[in-house]
Amino acid sequence: MLARAAWQPLGMRQPMNCFGRTLVVRGGSKLYAGNLHTTAAVRTSDKPEEEAKPVDMPAARVDPTLPGQSLTLMKKIKAYLAFYKTGVKELWGNMKAVDGIDSRISAGEIVSRAEFQIYLRNPADRLRVVPFGLLLIVLPEAIPLLLALFPGMCPSTCITYGAIVKMAAKRDAARQNLHVAALQRIEKAGLEPSDFGTAEDLARAAGRGNSIFQLEQLDAANVRLLCRFLGIGGVFSGLFVGQLRSGLRRRLDNIAIDDAMLAREQLVEQLELAELLRACQERGIPSTQLSEPQLRESLGKWVELTQAHARTIGMMPIAWSRLALLDRSVENNLAR
Structure with missing residues (x-):
C-alpha cells in the first residue's frame, strides 16, 4: 500500500x-x-x-x-x-x-x-x-x-565505497552464472535473447502473455533465480518461495518508484559515487568493471527504459531483460 x-x-x-x-x-x-x-x-x-x-x-x-x-x-x-x-x-x-x-x-x-x-x-x-x-x-x-x-x-x-565495491564484485561474479541459467530458462519458455534486444522487441514479447513475465505464474526455480540476481533474501530464504515472491514484488515496485524519482529530480548525473554504484547493483546492472561515466550511462538508460515502458510493458519483462542481456542494455527505440 x-x-x-x-x-x-x-x-x-x-x-x-x-x-x-x-x-x-x-x-x-x-x-x-x-x-x-x-x-x-x-x-x-x-x-x-x-x-x-x-x-x-x-x-x-x-x-x-x-x-x-x-x-x-x-x-x-x-x-x-x-x-x-x-x-x-x-x-x-x-x-x-x-x-x-x-x-x-x-x-x-x-x-x-x-x-x-x-x-x-x-x-x-x-x-x-x-x-x-x-x-x-x-x-x-x-x-x-x-x-x-x-x-x-x-x-x-556507514558503508564505505570500498565495501560496496567488494560486495558488488561478488554479486557480479555470481550474476555471470545466473545469466547462463537464465538463458536456459528463457529458451525453455519459448523466448530468445533477441526478444530482449530493443524496447520494441521486449514489448512484443511481453504482449504475447508469456507466463515467465507473470509474477504469480513464475515457478519456484524462476522466483529464486530472479531473487538471487537482484540480491533478495538471505542464506535460508530459498526455503520460503512465498516470501521470496513477495520480496520480489516489493523490490520491483520500489525500483519503479525510485526510477521515477531519479527521472523527476534529474539525479543520475548527480548521485555520489557510492550511491550510484548501489543503485546499479539494486537493478542487477553489472558495475565493478565500469568507469563512473559508464555507470551513469547504464543507470540513465535503465531509467529511460522504465519511464517510457514500465507502465505498459511492466517491470517483470524489464528485469528479465537484465538477466538475458547482462552486459548489454535494451535499446530504447520506442522512446524516440
Missing part, C-alpha cells in the same frame, strides 16, 4: 515541505529530513523575512576508500573513525525522521528520493545500529576488518 501511495504523486512537481519547514536541496540532488549518507541538509528559517542560514550541518568527513586519495596510515585510521561516527549520527537522524516520511507516503504526499531511500533502508538499519554502535565504542579499530568479513552488519550510512 505504501509503495502504491508513493507512486501516485510522482508526476507532480510541488515544492517539498517536511515538518513545516521547506527543504532546500543542495547540489540539486540530495537532502532531507535527517541526513542521508554523505549528504547535507540546509533548512530555511521559519521566519520568511530572515535570511536563510545553514543549520544542523554534519561534520565534513572523508570516505577513506574513495578512489584518488593518498592517506597516511594514521590519517586513514582517523578518516575511518570520523566516517563511522558521522554515519551513526546520520543514522540516528534518519531514524527520527522516518515516522514523518512514512506518514507522508501513506497520505500520498510527494517525497524526495533521499527520503524514500531513508524509508526503505530504515528497517534493516534499526537492526544494525545497536551492535554497530557498541562496536564503535568498544573496539573501533576492528570495524574495517569485521566489515570485510561480515559486510551485512553495517548500517547503510
